Structures are given as C-alpha cells and as structure tokens.
Amino acid sequence: MTEDDGSNDLGERVVQLTGGDIKPTLSHCLLASLRVKKVVTTNYDALYERAFESAHGENSVAVLPREEARAGVPWVLKLHGDVADASSIVLSRRDFVRYDAERRPLGSIVQSLMATGHLIVVGASMTDDNVLRLAHEVLALDARNKRPRTLGTVITLQRDEIRTALWKNDFDYVAVSDSLDQQVAARDLEIFLDKLAILTSVDAPYLLDTHYKGLLEGGEIGLAENLRAAADVIRSLPHEHRERWSSLEAVFDELGATPWSQSIKEGQRVSQSRSQRR
Incomplete structure (x- = not known):
C-alpha cells in the first residue's frame, strides 16, 4: 500500500464516521440562522450546510471548492476537504505537508478574508x-x-x-x-x-402575514394593511406591467404578504375545519 493509498483509506473512514444521517446540532442551526455570507471551516462534515438549507431553502449556500460561487449566494469553504469527496480530505501528515503546494488558492481565500475584514x-x-x-x-x-x-x-x-x-x-x-x-x-x-x-x-417575514397581525401595534397595523393592498394590486396587473414591479413584489413576499385570494381560501379551510370538529 502506498502512502497516498493510505491517505485515501483514511478519507473513506472519515466519510463513514461523519457522513450519513447525522443531524446538525443546535449550534449549527444557530450559526446558520445568522446567514453569514462567507464561512470557512476545517470540518469535513456537511452539518453546517444542512442546517443552512433547512433554514433558508435548498441550494441557498454554495460549498467551495467543489461547487461554484454564485452571485448573491452565501458560501462555505471546506478548507480541509469534504465528505462529499473522500479524496479531498486532509488528514494524514503527508496531506498537511503538501497542503500549500496543492491547495494554495484555498489558503488565499482565507487570507483575503483576514486582510479585508x-x-x-x-x-x-x-x-x-x-x-x-x-x-x-x-x-x-x-x-x-x-x-x-x-x-x-x-x-x-x-x-x-x-x-x-x-x-x-x-x-x-x-x-x-x-x-x-x-x-x-x-x-x-x-x-x-x-x-x-x-x-x-x-x-421580518411576518410583518405582512395576516396570521401574525396581532404582533403589530399602532400605526403598524394600518401600514401593513396598505402594503398588503399594494401587493394585491401588483399581482392583479397584466403580466407585461407586473414585471416592472417585480422588485417591489419580491420585497412584499419577503415580508410575508399572501395573495388576497389565497388568504380567503385559507380562511375558508380553517372555518371548514372548525365546523367539522364541532
């Protein structure tokens, strides 16, 4: 067995131990909730990105270097390898000695973060x-x-x-x-x-969601009603006109605005459910 073969065998063992269905911890979830744009880890497991996608949606974070960085999408850099690729895992002494020669660009990314932030x-x-x-x-x-x-x-x-x-x-x-x-x-x-x-x-994804209107106070109540009405107006526009307002519509969606027709349907569903229980 060559030394490289031994290193690959160690990588496979790491995949067996840290891959699979291991669930993220509360700390992983709390870190993911911060939605940091640039993260570097020496861990091999996928727990952080699992927690991140659970909180922010599928494909909401790019995993470098095996994936491409995308504009506007947060990324996590696996400095010492990834369980998704056993051969990438840095574990043996030989791996560490050869690290700079083989993975200098990854170190440069880390240094750029140190130098600029x-x-x-x-x-x-x-x-x-x-x-x-x-x-x-x-x-x-x-x-x-x-x-x-x-x-x-x-x-x-x-x-x-x-x-x-x-x-x-x-x-x-x-x-x-x-x-x-x-x-x-x-x-x-x-x-x-x-x-x-x-x-x-x-x-604040709840501000325009009618289910959470009880959290609003004073002038916020009327403001939320006006913004929900504005969102409904945008949705009622012809397609060629609605596109011009897409940026504002996206903001309303992020704040929890639900289409008026959908709100009616949800209200009817809740009423029917209550009637059946009676």
Whole structure:
C-alpha cells in the first residue's frame, strides 16, 4: 500500500464516521440562522450546510471548492476537504505537508478574508498549522505596511489564558462561559449564539402575514394593511406591467404578504375545519 493509498483509506473512514444521517446540532442551526455570507471551516462534515438549507431553502449556500460561487449566494469553504469527496480530505501528515503546494488558492481565500475584514472564529482551536501560517503571513504583511491590527475575535467555551496572551493584539479571545463544566459551557455558547442571532437579525417575514397581525401595534397595523393592498394590486396587473414591479413584489413576499385570494381560501379551510370538529 502506498502512502497516498493510505491517505485515501483514511478519507473513506472519515466519510463513514461523519457522513450519513447525522443531524446538525443546535449550534449549527444557530450559526446558520445568522446567514453569514462567507464561512470557512476545517470540518469535513456537511452539518453546517444542512442546517443552512433547512433554514433558508435548498441550494441557498454554495460549498467551495467543489461547487461554484454564485452571485448573491452565501458560501462555505471546506478548507480541509469534504465528505462529499473522500479524496479531498486532509488528514494524514503527508496531506498537511503538501497542503500549500496543492491547495494554495484555498489558503488565499482565507487570507483575503483576514486582510479585508474582521473574522469571528467559533468552535476552532486555532492550533491548525495551515491556519496559523496563513494568519502569521497576513500579520507580517500588516507589520511591513505599518498597519498593525486585530485580525479577528475567537469565541471560546472557557477562558484560555495562554492563547489569549499568545495572540494578544492579533486575535481577541472571548470566553462565553465562566463554568469549568464543558457541558454547561457548551450550553452557554448556544445561549450566546441565540442572543447574537436576535441582535443581528433584520429579517421580518411576518410583518405582512395576516396570521401574525396581532404582533403589530399602532400605526403598524394600518401600514401593513396598505402594503398588503399594494401587493394585491401588483399581482392583479397584466403580466407585461407586473414585471416592472417585480422588485417591489419580491420585497412584499419577503415580508410575508399572501395573495388576497389565497388568504380567503385559507380562511375558508380553517372555518371548514372548525365546523367539522364541532
């Protein structure tokens, strides 16, 4: 057996262990709910993209590099391979040594994110040799240009004084829990991500949905009625005229506007159901 054959065998074993019907955790779902446009992971499994598509629809996220990045579509970069392709999995020492020569473009994507933005790191130990090298190269570039800055924030379960000191001024380390119990700390991470999702979410798919009109107050009630009426007017236009209003109609749909005729049918269905129960 050659060394490459051994590496492929390891990849197949990883697929067996992390593929199949394993369900995303609550943390995966909470991260997916943030709808981050650009995500990098060293994990091989498909749990994040499964959670993302469950929340935002089929084909709502592209998986790089095996899929093509599409305009306006969020993507997740599998830095160390993907269970969808066992041969892509980076696991053996030989894989890591040859990584830069064989997968330099993937590292360049990560470095571009480091160089142009502020990374939020969740669930990564920051001990991966390739990730460390990429970070140090960007830090060296910043130093050469006399532009020292913090590359990102690392969210950890518990306090890590050593790495906090090691990466001082390069990465900020923030612990989500003061508990020494791993399970309690993991639960605190879920609570943190839930709070983060609440504070950062701008989606409001219920505003024009009549089923949730009880959540509106004051002037919002009349505004929602007027917007639903406007949506019905657009839908009643001849096709050649309706197309000109497609952008606005899409906004109404995102806010939960239901066609008037469909609302009537739903109301009739609910009434019939109640009559049958009586």
